[in-house]
Amino acid sequence: MLMLSSLLVMAVLVMVPFMLASARYAVIRTGHPAWLGRVLAGRTPREGLGVGASVADELHAFLNSAKRVQIEHxxxxxxLKDDTLDGAPPRMGVDLDAGTAVIRAEGPAA
Incomplete structure (x- = not known):
């Protein structure tokens, strides 16, 4: 009986996320219903990942400790701050001799 219940728990942990991911894929590909497609394709403000991806990452981290390290990284x-000395592209610069200042807004790389 214990073996059957543990097998059922494992099946739920594997099959339910798979079925939800399949349904999410179908809704996003077809666009029907539109409101659900917008919700599922939305991004979380903090991490920038889709809501489904965040849930999948947390489930993966629960089962695999290396994923937790990857999420924390x-x-x-x-x-972390990007410095031009570290090879990051310059976001701002001040030229006192010419009297100019350049400030670039952060955004997607063009």
């Missing part, structure tokens, strides 16, 4: 990368 991704969050840390978002917090």
């Amino acid at each position: 991704r969050v840390e990368e978002q917090v």
Whole structure:
């Protein structure tokens, strides 16, 4: 009986996310219903991932500790400052001799 219940729990942990991901894929590909497609394709403000991807990442992290390290590294990368000396593209610059200042807005790379 215990073996059957543990098998059922494992099947639920594997099959339910798979079925939800399949339904999400079908809704986004077809666009019907439109409101659900907009919700599922939406992004979370903090991580920038889709809502479904965040849930899948957390489930993966629950089952695999290496994924937790990867998620924490991704969050840390978002917090770290990019310096031009480290090879990052310059976002701003001040030329005192010419009397000009350049400030570029952060956005997607063009």
